[in-house]
Amino acid sequence: MKLHAHLAALCLLATAGASHAADPNLGRNLAATCANCHGTNGNAVKGSGMDALAGMDKAKILQKLADFKSGDKPASIMHQISKGYSEAQLDLIAGYFAGQK
Numbered sequence: 001m002k003l004h005a006h007l008a009a010l011c012l013l014a015t016a017g018a019s020h021a022a023d024p025n026l027g028r029n030l031a032a033t034c035a036n037c038h039g040t041n042g043n044a045v046k047g048s049g050m051d052a053l054a055g056m057d058k059a060k061i062l063q064k065l066a067d068f069k070s071g072d073k074p075a076s077i078m079h080q081i082s083k084g085y086s087e088a089q090l091d092l093i094a095g096y097f098a099g100q101k
Helices: 002-021 026-038 058-070 078-083 087-098
Strands: none
Touching: 026 087, 058 078, 058 087
């Protein structure tokens, strides 16, 4: 019986991960946490001192995030925020912002 319970749990975890990855809005949902500083959809308020991420090249966003995550780029809070995401999640966030106008 324990074997069946473990197999059922593994199957549930596998399907949960697959459905999570298939969410077409995942990048947008993850990027929503950036709105407080970088503006809705990455359109930062002019003069705020924050980078406008909307329409920025995806590779450039990923590089900035990697620099924050490693500590190579100075920041007040982005070091902590960037470390809270996996590489795959950062890729989704960068892709979302790159596609905005």
